[in-house]
Amino acid sequence: MKKSALFAIIAVFVALVVVACGAPAAPPAVVQTSAPVIQTQIVEKVQTGAPVVQTQVVEKVQTVVVEATAAPAAKEKVLRINLGSYPDIVDPQKSSFVNEIAHLNLIYEGLTKFNEKLETVPGAAESWKYNDKATELTFQLRPGLKYSDGSLLNAARYKYSLMRNIDPHTAGEYAAITDEIAGAPEWRGADLSTISDEDLAKLQATVSESVAALDASGQPCKEGADGYAQEDCLTLKLTLSRPAPYFHTIMGIWVSYPAKQENIEAGGDIWWTSPKYQIGNGPFILKNMEPFVRARFEPNANYWGDKAKVPIEYAYITDSAVAFQAYKNNEFDIIGLAAEDLETVKADATLSKEANIYPGSCTFAVMFHQKKEPFTDQKVREAFAMALDRDGWVKDVLRGLGAPTLTWIPPGYPGYKTSDSWGFDPDAAKKAIADSTYGSVDKLPEITDTFSDTPRNRTRNEWLVSKWKEVLGVDVKLNPVESTTYTALTKDQATAPQMFILGWCADYPDQQNWLSVYWKTGGFGERIAYSNPDFDKLVDEADQTVDPAKRADLYEQAQDLLIKGAPVAFMWNNVNSYLVKPWVTGLQLTPQDAGWAGAQVPTSIDIDASKMPSQ
Amino acid sequence: MARFLIRRLLWLIPVMFVVAIITFVLMHMAPGGPFDKDPSQRQVDAVTQKALNAQFGLDKEEWLDFGALSKGDIVGFFDTQFFTYMIGGTVKGQWRCGFICGNLGLSFRQRGLTVQDIVLKPPEGKAPWDSKAGYSLRLGLLALFFAMLIGVPLGVVSALRQNTPVDYASLFIATSGVTVPNFVFGIFLIIIFAVFLHAVPVVPTSWDSPLVWILPTIVLGFGLLAQTARLTRASMLEVMRQDYIRTARAKGLGERVVVWRHMLKNALIPVVTIMGPALAGLITGSFIIETMFAFPGWGRQFVTAIQQRDYSMILATTLIFALLIQIANMTVDLIYTFLDPRIKVN
Numbered sequence: 021m022k023k024s025a026l027f028a029i030i031a032v033f034v035a036l037v038v039v040a041c042g043a044p045a046a047p048p049a050v051v052q053t054s055a056p057v058i059q060t061q062i063v064e065k066v067q068t069g070a071p072v073v074q075t076q077v078v079e080k081v082q083t084v085v086v087e088a089t090a091a092p093a094a095k096e097k098v099l100r101i102n103l104g105s106y107p108d109i110v111d112p113q114k115s116s117f118v119n120e121i122a123h124l125n126l127i128y129e130g131l132t133k134f135n136e137k138l139e140t141v142p143g144a145a146e147s148w149k150y151n152d153k154a155t156e157l158t159f160q161l162r163p164g165l166k167y168s169d170g171s172l173l174n175a176a177r178y179k180y181s182l183m184r185n186i187d188p189h190t191a192g193e194y195a196a197i198t199d200e201i202a203g204a205p206e207w208r209g210a211d212l213s214t215i216s217d218e219d220l221a222k223l224q225a226t227v228s229e230s231v232a233a234l235d236a237s238g239q240p241c242k243e244g245a246d247g248y249a250q251e252d253c254l255t256l257k258l259t260l261s262r263p264a265p266y267f268h269t270i271m272g273i274w275v276s277y278p279a280k281q282e283n284i285e286a287g288g289d290i291w292w293t294s295p296k297y298q299i300g301n302g303p304f305i306l307k308n309m310e311p312f313v314r315a316r317f318e319p320n321a322n323y324w325g326d327k328a329k330v331p332i333e334y335a336y337i338t339d340s341a342v343a344f345q346a347y348k349n350n351e352f353d354i355i356g357l358a359a360e361d362l363e364t365v366k367a368d369a370t371l372s373k374e375a376n377i378y379p380g381s382c383t384f385a386v387m388f389h390q391k392k393e394p395f396t397d398q399k400v401r402e403a404f405a406m407a408l409d410r411d412g413w414v415k416d417v418l419r420g421l422g423a424p425t426l427t428w429i430p431p432g433y434p435g436y437k438t439s440d441s442w443g444f445d446p447d448a449a450k451k452a453i454a455d456s457t458y459g460s461v462d463k464l465p466e467i468t469d470t471f472s473d474t475p476r477n478r479t480r481n482e483w484l485v486s487k488w489k490e491v492l493g494v495d496v497k498l499n500p501v502e503s504t505t506y507t508a509l510t511k512d513q514a515t516a517p518q519m520f521i522l523g524w525c526a527d528y529p530d531q532q533n534w535l536s537v538y539w540k541t542g543g544f545g546e547r548i549a550y551s552n553p554d555f556d557k558l559v560d561e562a563d564q565t566v567d568p569a570k571r572a573d574l575y576e577q578a579q580d581l582l583i584k585g586a587p588v589a590f591m592w593n594n595v596n597s598y599l600v601k602p603w604v605t606g607l608q609l610t611p612q613d614a615g616w617a618g619a620q621v622p623t624s625i626d627i628d629a630s631k632m633p634s635q
Numbered sequence: 636m637a638r639f640l641i642r643r644l645l646w647l648i649p650v651m652f653v654v655a656i657i658t659f660v661l662m663h664m665a666p667g668g669p670f671d672k673d674p675s676q677r678q679v680d681a682v683t684q685k686a687l688n689a690q691f692g693l694d695k696e697e698w699l700d701f702g703a704l705s706k707g708d709i710v711g712f713f714d715t716q717f718f719t720y721m722i723g724g725t726v727k728g729q730w731r732c733g734f735i736c737g738n739l740g741l742s743f744r745q746r747g748l749t750v751q752d753i754v755l756k757p758p759e760g761k762a763p764w765d766s767k768a769g770y771s772l773r774l775g776l777l778a779l780f781f782a783m784l785i786g787v788p789l790g791v792v793s794a795l796r797q798n799t800p801v802d803y804a805s806l807f808i809a810t811s812g813v814t815v816p817n818f819v820f821g822i823f824l825i826i827i828f829a830v831f832l833h834a835v836p837v838v839p840t841s842w843d844s845p846l847v848w849i850l851p852t853i854v855l856g857f858g859l860l861a862q863t864a865r866l867t868r869a870s871m872l873e874v875m876r877q878d879y880i881r882t883a884r885a886k887g888l889g890e891r892v893v894v895w896r897h898m899l900k901n902a903l904i905p906v907v908t909i910m911g912p913a914l915a916g917l918i919t920g921s922f923i924i925e926t927m928f929a930f931p932g933w934g935r936q937f938v939t940a941i942q943q944r945d946y947s948m949i950l951a952t953t954l955i956f957a958l959l960i961q962i963a964n965m966t967v968d969l970i971y972t973f974l975d976p977r978i979k980v981n
Binding site (some may be wrong): 063108192205281309312342351525544 | 679683687759943
């Protein structure tokens with residue numbers, strides 16, 4: 021008995037090895053993609069009840085058959101991307117991380133979308149208009165829009181999505197982004213453990229009025245399934261609690277993506293894990309999603325706009341050394357370029373041409389606390405800013421993976437304007453100290469530079485401190501703190517340190533997201549006590565101005581004012597860094613690329629098979 | 636026998652509890668929480684954070700609620716995150732039984748999924764063994780077979796040919812198996828077999844092909860292979876000097892019978908006994924291998940969960956792995972009594 025069991029084990033193992041070695045020439049990457057669905061079905065039938073290893077043998081035989089029939093055909097065109105981490109949740113109203121959004125952007129489309137210049141352009145809505153005060157925003161949807169399964173897409177679908185985003189039961193991590201909708205903060209903020217059902221229904225009703233789906237005659241669309249089938253339900257009218265002429269841009273991000281109510285309800289809490297429920301209106305259809313292995317997206321023939329040219333496949337390799345090897349082995353067309361591989365890539369004639377390093381969506385600065393001495397004095401802030409050589413910083417500290425900046429809004433975003441204020445100038449820096457109320461460096465109070473204690477941050481902050489010492493002769497103390505403490509400290513104005521490095525990354529491409537959201541009194545910049553009434557006045561006016569040119573001009577004035585006051589030392593923009601194979605064509609790079617090069621405009625990408633290696 | 640089993644099973648409870656406490660302390664000491672983002676990004680706003688905390692029971696005290704105790708509320712004293720997870724508690728107004736009922740909890744990051752769903756449920760349209768636990772189990776078994784099938788003969792041969800080149804070669808393999816870290820060995824094999832020889836893809840697009848299982852199996856099983864080879868060798872050398880081997884030879888038995896029936900059978904006892912814990916170790920210990928080979932298993936999920944502070948996922952995985960290892964050890968103790976009748980469990 022024992023012996024026979026041992027023989028069985030050996031037999032199975034030998035079978036595995038033999039079969040595995042029997043077909044070493046088969047390029048599995050190509051073959052398997054050619055008919056993935058059929059393959060699985062056949063295998064399923066065979067697999068029932070069979071032990072583990074044997075089923076694998078069966079599958080292999082299947083693969084060989086597929087190869088034989090597909091042999092003369094050219095390599096299938098498919099864009100293979102390593103996305104890195106596997107998404108935790110692919111739900112438009114709950115997702116918030118880049119790798120999750122990289123999936124949503126392919127499957128769904130908002131009322132608006134962003135083009136390669138990050139301008140807000142029509143998506144599912146063919147047009148939109150604000151009322152004079154910018155407190156009402158009316159979208160006109162394209163007639164005859166379809167989901168990828170051929171069913172009708174109308175304004176009622178978008179209404180459902182927006183309502184779901186605000187609904188306190190959803191508790192989406194990005195729910196606050198639609199707070200301009202009248203009644204949204206109240207409903208979203210309702211305490212579900214104490215509020216009565218009636219009160220909750222009232223709050224919901226208010227938001228429902230603010231998000232009105234209307235038919236051709238201006239009457240509210242029907243409720244429920246009838247509403248979803250109503251062909252003339254093409255108007256979505258949003259009532260905003262305050263003027264917000266940028267709100268059409270927010271309607272381009274993932275929170276309004278119209279996942280279907282019936283699918284979400286049928287699939288329950290885990291609806292998003294199943295491609296059969298992920299029916300969207302975007303340029304691609306999610307065909308399959310296998311945790312940690314891959315996801316495949318096919319072009320959506322029902323998409324209204326430019327049809328996608330090639331299918332996309334995501335893989336989820338988190339080990340950058342492995343991803344790099346796979347890229348070199350032509351198993352990926354696009355991968356992220358990790359900092360540790362940068363030198364290798366630069367030294368290699370081929371790889372260095374394939375590297376795409378371009379500005380990203382974040383700006384980082386050395387923050388000075390406006391109410392903690394000596395940074396209460398603008399001259400001191402100017403001096404500290406002018407003592408820093410941004411080019412040297414990028415070259416020596418960031419090792420080329422960054423772009424120096426002297427302004428707030430990053431290049432590529434609406435409102436970007438170059439600045440030459442408070443750039444590296446040792447003499448001017450020394451003079452600024454002399455001109456300050458302190459008069460000389462030895463009269464400055466003790467200064468500490470606080471950072472979250474990691475080796476990387478230590479290098480960065482040591483560089484800063486040494487430059488201040490070198491240029492100004494100031495002794496700045498390093499104050500490393502544990503990272504939770506750091507996060508807690510920097511969140512609040514009272515506890516925020518004298519100075520620390522912090523940045524901001526774009527949510528959506530509009531000046532409002534950079535200036536009003538961050539620097540207006542009470543915004544995120546409140547942590548360093550920045551409050552400038554003149555600035556507030558400018559952005560307030562801009563936030564209410566419908567005319568785009570006039571609005572842009574006001575924001576520009578506001579940004580100029582911000583920079584003039586030297587509240588912080590603007591340092592660098594992050595960069596997106598990817599390796600892209602030469603046969604990937606039509607790539608449109610934007611700073612907002614989520615997860616891979618060209619992600620913002622995926623439909624323009626094609627593959628030039630003639631440039632691919634023959635092997 | 637029954638008494639022994641019951642006693643060992645009862646011992647599981649305090650051990651699991653201690654493991655749970657240590658894991659809980661450590662994971663809450665690690666900075667950050669499941670909903671934290673990069674400080675430069677828009678953070679989850681306060682209202683939503685509160686709602687999420689309520690949804691996942693993070694609004695409770697971590698350990699013991701002394702506030703409730705001071706009000707004389709004994710139940711409230713234990714109504715904390717730890718006890719809610721282990722035993723049960725009210726979350727969002729609903730009572731949920733905890734770990735003791737086999738409920739592994741809701742994932743904090745993969746919202747809507749329970750830990751059972753994540754680990755045991757296969758992707759849509761796939762067989763049960765294509766779940767993450769299934770993948771890890773299969774890889775562990777393959778690695779175990781690989782280690783045994785190569786390790787045992789290697790040990791036998793090097794014992795029979797002691798102090799010959801064969802023995803030294805086996806020593807070399809064994810030493811490198813123990814000393815070379817498996818992530819170094821892994822990338823080394825990837826570069827040779829995938830990049831230079833193109834025998835396998837670096838990144839498998841599907842794990843249905845047996846070819847792509849070979850590298851992870853070898854890397855994962857290599858350490859155990861080395862151990863097995865050394866153990867078999869030592870054990871064989873011991874047995875070879877026994878009286879009954881001399882007797883067997885003296886009565887004229889063929890060399891093959893002596894080696895197979897008399898030496899190997901007895902020499903394998905210590906080898907078999909390490910198999911149980913080794914299997915548990917292989918299934919649970921493949922974190923690095925799984926991440927490196929993008930293997931869709933439980934180990935990679937565990938690594939991800941730690942990075943994301945997905946508390947229930949971390950705790951559940953640690954507890955189940957602890958349980959597996961204890962059961963493996965217990966099984967080995969039982970197997971001992973079958974292999975060697977002189978050993979009594981009591």
